Amino acid sequence: MGHVIELNALTKRYGDRTAVDDLTLTVRPGHVTGFLGPNGAGKSTTLRMILGLTTPTSGSATVDGVRFADRPRGLHHAGALLDAGDVHAGRTAAAHLSALARSNGIARARVDAVLREVGLAGAAARRIGGFSLGMRQRLGIAVALLGDPPVLLFDEPFNGLDPEGVRWVRNLFRRLADEGRTVFVSSHLMSEMEHCVDRLVVLGRGRLIAEQSLAEFAARGTRASVTVRTPDPAALTVVLAAEGARVVPADAGALVVTGLTAARIGDLALAHGIGLHELTTRTASLEEAFMELTADSVEYHAGEETR
Numbered sequence: 012m013g014h015v016i017e018l019n020a021l022t023k024r025y026g027d028r029t030a031v032d033d034l035t036l037t038v039r040p041g042h043v044t045g046f047l048g049p050n051g052a053g054k055s056t057t058l059r060m061i062l063g064l065t066t067p068t069s070g071s072a073t074v075d076g077v078r079f080a081d082r083p084r085g086l087h088h089a090g091a092l093l094d095a096g097d098v099h100a101g102r103t104a105a106a107h108l109s110a111l112a113r114s115n116g117i118a119r120a121r122v123d124a125v126l127r128e129v130g131l132a133g134a135a136a137r138r139i140g141g142f143s144l145g146m147r148q149r150l151g152i153a154v155a156l157l158g159d160p161p162v163l164l165f166d167e168p169f170n171g172l173d174p175e176g177v178r179w180v181r182n183l184f185r186r187l188a189d190e191g192r193t194v195f196v197s198s199h200l201m202s203e204m205e206h207c208v209d210r211l212v213v214l215g216r217g218r219l220i221a222e223q224s225l226a227e228f229a230a231r232g233t234r235a236s237v238t239v240r241t242p243d244p245a246a247l248t249v250v251l252a253a254e255g256a257r258v259v260p261a262d263a264g265a266l267v268v269t270g271l272t273a274a275r276i277g278d279l280a281l282a283h284g285i286g287l288h289e290l291t292t293r294t295a296s297l298e299e300a301f302m303e304l305t306a307d308s309v310e311y312h313a314g315e316e317t318r
């Protein structure tokens with residue numbers, strides 16, 4: 012079984028700006044691999060280089076050891092959803108897919124099959140110009156599936172989808188991976204990814220920050236904190252700080268404590284005769300782990316002047 016995507020020191024520079032910086036990684040079949048990073052991290056540029064749409068400045072991107080541009084009949088080999096807005100608005104959905112099927116040597120029957128698959132069978136004869144964003148995403152996914160390819164790349168596939176659509180896409184990715192395909196999905200939102208990926212590649216300012224399983228990623232981010240409520244926060248803060256804990260006041264008189272377990276906090280409070288009204292352990296969410304991991308590489312912070 013093959014269809015491994017390999018990036019080797021892949022680099023893309025635009026003038027003095029490095030969009031993708033020395034990226035080396037492997038994306039394997041049978042998994043849904045999430046490709047995460049803040050806006051401008053270089054995800055789209057990377058996907059475009061894998062597809063041979065953008066030429067690397069240096070390094071290489073191959074599928075099964077062969078550059079995409081060197082493969083005949085592209086859509087049989089790899090399917091992609093890139094910019095869902097990038098279609099001929101005057102065409103109908105069926106005409107758009109039929110044209111692609113013809114130019115890629117794909118049987119016409121596949122057009123109806125993928126329209127059904129993405130839930131657009133009823134809209135086949137409608138012009139794409141009148142499609143909602145969610146319908147365009149579905150059409151883009153239909154294009155990716157058209158050649159029944161072993162490799163599938165999706166750039167921000169959840170954009171514009173309603174909750175039912177999001178769920179459908181997640182199940183679709185899972186099924187495609189279970190069929191042994193290589194599924195590589197970009198997103199800037201961890202919340203979209205944590206329900207459907209089993210591996211993660213995290214990018215920040217063009218550089219690889221993490222490449223691991225979802226479980227490994229979750230373990231790295233779970234720094235537990237304990238929320239404590241007490242009628243005497245000042246006294247408890249002194250006691251906990253003396254034990255080396257970090258204590259931060261939170262809403263409504265609560266304290267957020269890191270560095271001590273809930274059990275230890277409870278014992279210390281008892282030993283000092285301090286009452287407790289709440290003692291709750293919280294583990295950081297994947298979203299928080301992702302934010303922490305990429306904090307140094309976020310380029311565009313809200314409410315901040317350009318640096």
Ligand SMILES: Nc1ncnc2c1ncn2[C@@H]1O[C@H](COP(=O)(O)OP(=O)(O)OP(=O)(O)O)[C@@H](O)[C@H]1O
Nearest residue numbers: 025029030048049050051052053054055056057199
């Ligand atoms: N054709 C281009 N010419 C010049 N700069 C470009 C070009 N394409 C991308 N860039 C720059 O490269 C960097 C990476 O962009 P890219 O679109 O790959 O990021 P991304 O991770 O997909 O971001 P987003 O989540 O916002 O889509 C950005 O700084 C972008 O401005």
